[in-house]
Amino acid sequence: EVQLLESGGGLVQPGGSLRLSCAASGFTFSGYAMSWVRQAPGRGLEWVSGISGSGSSTYYADSVKGRITISRDNSKNTLNLQMNSLRDEDMAIYYCARTLAGVISYFDYWGQGTLVAVSS
Amino acid sequence: EIVLTQSPGTLSLSPGERATLSCRASQSVTSSYLAWYQQRPGQAPRLLVYGTSSRATGIPDRFSGSGSGTDFTLTISRLEPEDFAVYYCQQFDISPITFGGGTRVEIK
Numbered sequence: 001e002v003q004l005l006e007s008g009g010g011l012v013q014p015g016g017s018l019r020l021s022c023a024a025s026g027f028t029f030s031g032y033a034m035s036w037v038r039q040a041p042g043r044g045l046e047w048v049s050g051i052s053g054s055g056s057s058t059y060y061a062d063s064v065k066g067r068i069t070i071s072r073d074n075s076k077n078t079l080n081l082q083m084n085s086l087r088d089e090d091m092a093i094y095y096c097a098r099t100l101a102g103v104i105s106y107f108d109y110w111g112q113g114t115l116v117a118v119s120s
Numbered sequence: 121e122i123v124l125t126q127s128p129g130t131l132s133l134s135p136g137e138r139a140t141l142s143c144r145a146s147q148s149v150t151s152s153y154l155a156w157y158q159q160r161p162g163q164a165p166r167l168l169v170y171g172t173s174s175r176a177t178g179i180p181d182r183f184s185g186s187g188s189g190t191d192f193t194l195t196i197s198r199l200e201p202e203d204f205a206v207y208y209c210q211q212f213d214i215s216p217i218t219f220g221g222g223t224r225v226e227i228k
Contacts (some may be wrong), residue, residue, distance in 0.1 A: 035217075037165075045157075045165065045208055047217040061216050095164055104212050106155040108176065110164040 002026040009114030022079040022096030030074040033099040038092035050103040124220035139196040143209035153213035
């Protein structure tokens, strides 16, 4: 059974940093691209970033480029998202999602999400 | 980027009725690169349909997708109680990946 479990969310001040992680199980992690998708409170879905199975290719939404870094550790079946210079508008539930057919694709499995709150 | 506009914003229907959800793109989307998701309250999104019309694993056949170019539709033939949720379309034809704003299907 495919399982994705996010962690690392919490309350952070504007300008602060946070590192999210997603522990994957139930599939060959290195064989799949992975992504982060976020959802601000009461709002829709926004793709944030994606990474290839090997980790060699990464993609970012313009809204987070330069502030967020996606990475993965295939030896530990873990996906990471390093978030710096956080802004009010970054407050959201962050979901990790398995991505099919390439990094820019659709998402067949999602974690339950971790909440990032940005407030002074 | 491709903007996806979903309509209506809210659909009020009764169990057993047919639901028709629309997703319109600001420019043409290759049919293979259009997907639909369902999100129930307090839950993560769930993939329903990919490639415009292919149902994901375990999705009942009352869900069907259709369309081409800039106009796509998700149809739920007969609403079950568990189908009352928010539905999102998504395109990945042109980066960045974008989602529609969602259609809420509520119980009338």
